[in-house]
Every structure is written in structure tokens, then in C-alpha cells.
Amino acid sequence: MPAYKARFSLSLQIREELDAISNMPVKSIETRGGKKVVTFEDTPVMSTYLLYIGVVSSIQRAGKDDGTEIILAAPKGI
Numbered sequence: 001m002p003a004y005k006a007r008f009s010l011s012l013q014i015r016e017e018l019d020a021i022s023n024m025p026v027k028s029i030e031t032r033g034g035k036k037v038v039t040f041e042d043t044p045v046m047s048t049y050l051l052y053i054g055v056v057s058s059i060q061r062a063g064k065d066d067g068t069e070i071i072l073a074a075p076k077g078i
Contacts, residue, residue: 002047010053011039019059021071023052 012020016036020026024041031037043051054073062070
């Protein structure tokens with residue numbers, strides 16, 4: 001286990017037609033100057049190698065199973 005850990009606060013500025021996913025739920029989505037700003041809830045204290053950020057063209061939220069949200073993400077064309 002790495003000795004250094006941190007809490008992460010993530011905001012991504014992406015093209016409007018794209019979507020973003022991360023380890024944590026989306027806190028807010030804003031549109032600024034033709035771009036989408038996706039802000040996520042802060043992570044718990046964790047190692048950097050556990051942090052996930054994804055920008056994809058298609059996200060389907062399949063609901064929750066035992067309190068865990070299930071997200072299906074795919075590249076463009078699928």
C-alpha cells in the first residue's frame with residue numbers, strides 16, 4: 001500500500017456532445033462558452049492509481065444494484 005494518499009476534487013471541461021465518468025458521482029454539469037463542465041463529488045482519501053477519469057461519447061445509466069450505480073460507457077459508433 002502506498003504511503004501517500006489524497007482526496008481528489010475533479011472538474012473536467014469537455015465538448016458538449018461528450019460525457020465524463022469518474023470514481024465518484026457527478027455533482028454538477030454546467031455549460032460555459034460551448035463547453036460542458038462536469039464536476040464530481042470529492043473522493044475519499046485514496047492512492048492516485050485508483051483514480052479514474054473517462055471521457056466518452058455515449059453513457060447509459062443502467063440503474064443501481066445494492067446502492068452501486070451501474071454505468072455502461074462506449075466509444076463513438078457503438
